[in-house]
Amino acid sequence: MHELSIAYDLVEIADEAARKAGAARVRTVHLRLGAMAGVVADALRFSFSIAAGGTLVAGAELVIEPVAVQVCCDVCAQPRVLEAPFVFRCPVCKQPVFTLIQGREIQIESIEIEESEAESQAESEEKLDETTPS
Amino acid sequence: MKPRLLELRQAVLDKNDQLAHALRRQFKAAGVLAVNLVSSPGAGKTALLEETLRRMQARGWRVAALVGDLATENDARRLARSGAPVRQIETGALCHLEADLVARRLEGWQLDDFDFLFIENVGNLVCPSDYDLGEAARAVLLAVTEGEDKPRKYPPLFHSADLVLLTKLDLAAAVEFDRNAALASIQAVAPHATIFETSARTGAGIDDWINYLAARRRDLNRDV
Ligand SMILES: Nc1nc2c(ncn2[C@@H]2O[C@H](COP(=O)(O)OP(=O)(O)OP(=O)(O)O)[C@@H](O)[C@H]2O)c(=O)[nH]1
Ligand SMILES: [Mg+2]
Ligand SMILES: [Zn+2]
Numbered sequence: 477m478h479e480l481s482i483a484y485d486l487v488e489i490a491d492e493a494a495r496k497a498g499a500a501r502v503r504t505v506h507l508r509l510g511a512m513a514g515v516v517a518d519a520l521r522f523s524f525s526i527a528a529g530g531t532l533v534a535g536a537e538l539v540i541e542p543v544a545v546q547v548c549c550d551v552c553a554q555p556r557v558l559e560a561p562f563v564f565r566c567p568v569c570k571q572p573v574f575t576l577i578q579g580r581e582i583q584i585e586s587i588e589i590e591e592s593e594a595e596s597q598a599e600s601e602e603k604l605d606e607t608t609p610s
Numbered sequence: 611m612k613p614r615l616l617e618l619r620q621a622v623l624d625k626n627d628q629l630a631h632a633l634r635r636q637f638k639a640a641g642v643l644a645v646n647l648v649s650s651p652g653a654g655k656t657a658l659l660e661e662t663l664r665r666m667q668a669r670g671w672r673v674a675a676l677v678g679d680l681a682t683e684n685d686a687r688r689l690a691r692s693g694a695p696v697r698q699i700e701t702g703a704l705c706h707l708e709a710d711l712v713a714r715r716l717e718g719w720q721l722d723d724f725d726f727l728f729i730e731n732v733g734n735l736v737c738p739s740d741y742d743l744g745e746a747a748r749a750v751l752l753a754v755t756e757g758e759d760k761p762r763k764y765p766p767l768f769h770s771a772d773l774v775l776l777t778k779l780d781l782a783a784a785v786e787f788d789r790n791a792a793l794a795s796i797q798a799v800a801p802h803a804t805i806f807e808t809s810a811r812t813g814a815g816i817d818d819w820i821n822y823l824a825a826r827r828r829d830l831n832r833d834v
Binding site: 477478481482485486489490493494497499503507512513514515561562563564565572573574576580581582583584585586587588589590591 | 615616620621622623624626704705706708736737739740762769798799800801
């Protein structure tokens with residue numbers, strides 16, 4: 477089950493980004509997941525909750541945005557969406573399609589973080605500094 | 611405690627992808643054609659490689675192999691009998707190879723000494739598909755004993771194949787293998803893939819696949 481490996485990578489990226497931003501914790505992780513990525517969303521969600529333990533991501537929600545498989549038909553010169561079960565033929569002209577436009581991505585889009593008190597304060601002071609004429 | 615949105619837009623396997631790109635550059639610079647072999651457990655990766663290593667060395671090619679396995683060293687021992695340099699990658703609990711495992715296991719080898727590097731992945735039709743190992747070609751094996759519709763059941767992996775090898779052709783009659791159905795099933799998910807029909811037992815098709823690899827290696831050198 478490689479969902480666990482992927483979950484650990486995902487948590488590591490989110491945790492590192494949150495740390496760099498001085499966050500207290502991560503609330504939500506937004507992920508784009510291609511229908512042909514070979515990753516089972518439920519297995520990933522389950523693995524995510526395990527992998528997140530002991531990091532800033534612990535308890536965060538994983539929001540998965542499914543990405544449809546899109547190919548380009550050279551004959552029609554048009555992008556086409558494929559439905560499961562995936563057959564790499566143009567749904568309109570029935571010719572084989574060779575170019576995958578999207579559908580394999582496992583991409584972390586964004587994270588929602590909660591900033592720590594100190595950080596929020598530092599930031600508002602910074603803003604204050606900026607507005608103070610020198 | 612105000613929430614804030616951080617845009618990241620990063621591939622989760624970015625680290626693996628970067629390492630794989632670095633490996634691909636190294637292979638190319640050294641003139642090594644790297645092939646990643648993937649299949650379900652027991653489809654015949656090691657048997658195909660034993661025969662391939664033997665024949666390629668007889669033709670004067672310098673070949674090497676890395677073989678990923680969860681537990682034993684049996685496959686590495688089988689391949690080493692060909693006389694080619696072979697190293698085992700023990701993956702422990704991991705169900706697939708990753709670029710850093712390959713990179714680490716290559717340490718101490720002079721890539722310039724090889725013309726071809728074969729990487730036998732862990733027997734698995736799901737997990738290896740997302741992990742680039744820096745290979746120039748991904749070969750997916752389908753044994754005639756597995757059922758003709760396997761490619762349709764595992765589209766992510768079969769779609770990622772540059773070539774598909776039907777294996778154990780000598781058993782085709784015994785299992786009433788439907789060749790046309792198998793070819794149609796491969797073409798449905800991987801219309802781009804080159805198909806070879808082989809048997810490690812009789813040697814059928816092995817030279818065709820070796821010739822294909824030799825041609826791929828010439829292409830590799832052309833645009834260095
Ligand atoms: N008849 C016949 N048997 C084969 C052929 N190729 C492999 N086998 C047999 O199939 C079994 C599995 O072959 P392996 O080469 O070990 O398969 P593998 O894909 O390396 O297996 P894992 O590494 O465990 O995933 C062995 O018993 C082989 O002898 C073939 O061409 N013909
Ligand atoms: Mg093997
Ligand atoms: Zn079309």
